[in-house]
Amino acid sequence: MSVQPGWHVDPAEPTTRRWWDGEGWIGAPIPVDATPPDGPPPPEPEPVEEPPAPTSPAAGGPTTAGRPSASPWAPTAPGAPGTPPGTSGPPWAGQPPVAGRPGAAQPGVDGVGQPGGPPPGWPYPTWPGRPPEPRPHGVPLAGYGARLVARLIDFGAVFLLNAVVNGWFVWRYFEETAPYLREAVRRAMAGDSSREGLPTIGEQAGGLQIAILVIATALWFAYEVPTMASGGQTLGKRLLRIRAVPVDADQPLGFGRATRRWSTMGMPTLLWFCCGFGLLLQFVDAVSALFDHPLRQALHDKRAQTVVVQVPRPDSPDTPTDRADPEPPGDTP
Numbered sequence: 001m002s003v004q005p006g007w008h009v010d011p012a013e014p015t016t017r018r019w020w021d022g023e024g025w026i027g028a029p030i031p032v033d034a035t036p037p038d039g040p041p042p043p044e045p046e047p048v049e050e051p052p053a054p055t056s057p058a059a060g061g062p063t064t065a066g067r068p069s070a071s072p073w074a075p076t077a078p079g080a081p082g083t084p085p086g087t088s089g090p091p092w093a094g095q096p097p098v099a100g101r102p103g104a105a106q107p108g109v110d111g112v113g114q115p116g117g118p119p120p121g122w123p124y125p126t127w128p129g130r131p132p133e134p135r136p137h138g139v140p141l142a143g144y145g146a147r148l149v150a151r152l153i154d155f156g157a158v159f160l161l162n163a164v165v166n167g168w169f170v171w172r173y174f175e176e177t178a179p180y181l182r183e184a185v186r187r188a189m190a191g192d193s194s195r196e197g198l199p200t201i202g203e204q205a206g207g208l209q210i211a212i213l214v215i216a217t218a219l220w221f222a223y224e225v226p227t228m229a230s231g232g233q234t235l236g237k238r239l240l241r242i243r244a245v246p247v248d249a250d251q252p253l254g255f256g257r258a259t260r261r262w263s264t265m266g267m268p269t270l271l272w273f274c275c276g277f278g279l280l281l282q283f284v285d286a287v288s289a290l291f292d293h294p295l296r297q298a299l300h301d302k303r304a305q306t307v308v309v310q311v312p313r314p315d316s317p318d319t320p321t322d323r324a325d326p327e328p329p330g331d332t333p
Contacts, residue, residue: 007036134294137250141296142242142308144289151286153236154224161219169212176202209273217269221262229258233311241311246304247295253306261304 003020009032010018016029019040027041133141162170179199187194227234232243232253244253244261253261265285271278289298295307 005040131294136247136295136307136309137245139309139312142240142310144296146240146242146310147289147308150234150236150240150242153239154234157235158216158220158223161223162216165219166212166215169208169215173205173208173212176205176208213270213272217266220266220269224266225255225258225262228261229253229255237308241313242308243311244301244306244308247307248305253304257304257306261300261306264300264303265298 003022005020005022007017007030008020010016010025010029013029015032017032017034017036018025018029019027019036021040027043030036135141180201183198187198224234228244230252232245237243245251246253246257265282268278268281268285271281285299289296289301292298292302295301297307301307
């Protein structure tokens, strides 16, 4: 792609227009809404170099009267005081261009002061190919399959708890609705779609249904929240060697964060009697991690700001060995 010389909008500063000579930007910018001249801008005068200032023995560098010994825009050497480790160059290096800062929208340079900025109409460089997978706190993210199997194991454990605690209420609800269901099924098998003369559902069926859902929600809360708050693992996550951790720190979730995380998926259980609306919400939450990139966060993860990571084995190179406090306190409400 070849761009003809002329006045073009500067991609580094869209509010200005500059002259492109076919190889780079030249001349000073003009406002984008101003009428450009017919030809290229006049050449800029060459800067006059000033003689070096005398060296001050105390400061160890060039100084002038009433001026600091070093310009705040001067490049810094690697390891100099005030310079982040492993960096060198001016303090604005690697940052987006800002009008009025050295290295921003200069002739023949790009937005960070590097020569050969992109011509008008050309995209800025991007990451070649697929970016690498993130590794929160130095460990890989848990796979979708491991998370699904762990959730199914947890559902099985909660179902067994409901069979023990909620069994009587479920039996009583079946007794209240059984006559109606038997007659409705018999008529459907016989091709009779009428609803006249069907047995009435027992008066206690509505209250029993609410009690069943409340007990089921409470059992799920008691099963998941305390274990997630202390270690980030339920039974299923422990068996699949995955763990939920906060995005900002490798530490326990704490009771408050664990409650927020569970409530997004657990509380809709109370809406199951509303034509299955609660079950639909839980399904959307469960599959939302498939469409989130790059951290694979489900809706309950986003609300609690957590990620699910793999638990490295003791002999794995991913095992952290430099944590000063292996169990820092989590957040509490």
